[in-house]
Amino acid sequence: MKKVFGRTRTLRDTHTHYCPGCGHGIAHRLVAEVIDELGIRERTIGVAPIGCAVLAYYYWDLDICEAPHGRPPAVATGMKSVNPKNIVFTYQGDGDLAAIGFNETIHTANRGENITVIFINNAVYGMTGGQMAPTTLCGQVTATTPSGRNVKRYGHPIHVAELLANLPGVSFSSRVALSDIPNIMKTKQAIKKAFQVQMDGKGFSIVEILSPCPTYWRKTPVESLKFIKEKMVKTFPLGVFKECGKK
Amino acid sequence: MGKVVINSARCKGCGLCIEVCPKNVLVPSSKNNHLGIYVVEVKNKEECIGCSRCAIICPDAAIEVYR
Numbered sequence: 229m230k231k232v233f234g235r236t237r238t239l240r241d242t243h244t245h246y247c248p249g250c251g252h253g254i255a256h257r258l259v260a261e262v263i264d265e266l267g268i269r270e271r272t273i274g275v276a277p278i279g280c281a282v283l284a285y286y287y288w289d290l291d292i293c294e295a296p297h298g299r300p301p302a303v304a305t306g307m308k309s310v311n312p313k314n315i316v317f318t319y320q321g322d323g324d325l326a327a328i329g330f331n332e333t334i335h336t337a338n339r340g341e342n343i344t345v346i347f348i349n350n351a352v353y354g355m356t357g358g359q360m361a362p363t364t365l366c367g368q369v370t371a372t373t374p375s376g377r378n379v380k381r382y383g384h385p386i387h388v389a390e391l392l393a394n395l396p397g398v399s400f401s402s403r404v405a406l407s408d409i410p411n412i413m414k415t416k417q418a419i420k421k422a423f424q425v426q427m428d429g430k431g432f433s434i435v436e437i438l439s440p441c442p443t444y445w446r447k448t449p450v451e452s453l454k455f456i457k458e459k460m461v462k463t464f465p466l467g468v469f470k471e472c473g474k475k
Numbered sequence: 476m477g478k479v480v481i482n483s484a485r486c487k488g489c490g491l492c493i494e495v496c497p498k499n500v501l502v503p504s505s506k507n508n509h510l511g512i513y514v515v516e517v518k519n520k521e522e523c524i525g526c527s528r529c530a531i532i533c534p535d536a537a538i539e540v541y542r
């Protein structure tokens with residue numbers, strides 16, 4: 229018998245601190261597999277966020293820099309400018325990217341920095357106890373919206389992939405989901421595409437990934453995937469919102 | 476014909492692999508690992524077709540598949 233599936237080189241063989249069924253673990257593995265398939269491990273640098281993925285530097289066997297909350301795109305801009313041959317990516321949650329760091333996100337995208345952003349949309353602030361994020365769904369119960377997100381008071385869920393697709397500096401913008409096997413495979417393809425866009429020097433690429441947070445969705449891991457499929461994609465439709473060079 | 480190997484030191488017992496396996500190969504076990512987590516177990520070994528669905532969904536890269 230031949231091994232047909234195993235841990236990829238870039239994913240360290242170590243215990244992670246993520247809760248059972250957390251989407252961060254799946255997303256980490258997909259990023260690692262893409263890096264190994266593209267053969268870019270030796271020249272890739274990651275930027276880890278503040279959020280549940282704060283310890284990502286323990287999980288990828290890569291050079292990784294930790295940025296203050298929301299600032300990975302600024303740090304990535306600096307690193308890419310110093311050595312444009314490096315492949316530079318950020319990995320950020322919705323609190324990190326779409327709340328405290330949205331300024332950095334928009335300006336980095338607008339400048340067309342040739343970096344890749346992996347954006348984990350789990351509709352909550354996981355690390356700090358499940359508070360409302362800019363991406364929290366209408367009516368969703370969180371620690372700070374105990375009777376559900378009221379859009380009159382708290383505004384609407386932010387559509388990051390669509391918003392950024394409008395900026396001329398952005399070459400690739402897509403939303404995918406970790407909801408089942410076909411969508412996990414599509415997520416991997418989108419991550420690969422985003423890295424290829426950077427390798428081709430085409431500018432800013434982003435993949436928004438709908439990702440389960442069973443703990444603060446107060447659901448089992450299986451129910452959480454169902455929630456993405458049945459509820460989350462209604463607010464956040466999947467698709468490619470921009471792909472430069474594609475007719 | 477396939478075979479799966481579960482790394483019980485990495486398994487967090489989330490049950491996603493059990494849910495996606497088309498052949499009901501995997502089951503929750505009553506054994507726990509060094510972290511006190513009830514891990515999954517390979518029960519219907521001979522049913523495995525080596526499709527890798529369990530490994531693709533596992534958030535902890537705890538499954539190896541052979542075919």
Ligand SMILES: Cc1ncc(C[n+]2csc(CCOP(=O)(O)OP(=O)(O)O)c2C)c(N)n1
Binds near residue numbers: 320325328354361
């Ligand atoms: C400057 C600063 N402000 C606030 C915090 C508190 N804080 C830590 S993580 C976090 C939000 C994390 O949510 P998200 O980015 O969605 O990541 P997740 O944990 O959901 O993956 C906040 C507000 C901080 N660490 N630093």
Ligand code: SF4
Binds near residue numbers: 247250354355442
């Ligand atoms: S709190 Fe949510 S996002 Fe954070 S590790 Fe747990 S399941 Fe994952």
Ligand code: SF4
Binds near residue numbers: 478522
């Ligand atoms: S490889 Fe396929 S058949 Fe075998 S245990 Fe995994 S999901 Fe089930």
Ligand code: SF4
Binds near residue numbers: 489532
């Ligand atoms: S998916 Fe992975 S972590 Fe979850 S129960 Fe199965 S082997 Fe364990």
Ligand SMILES: [Mg+2]
Binds near residue numbers: 322351361
């Ligand atoms: Mg979040």
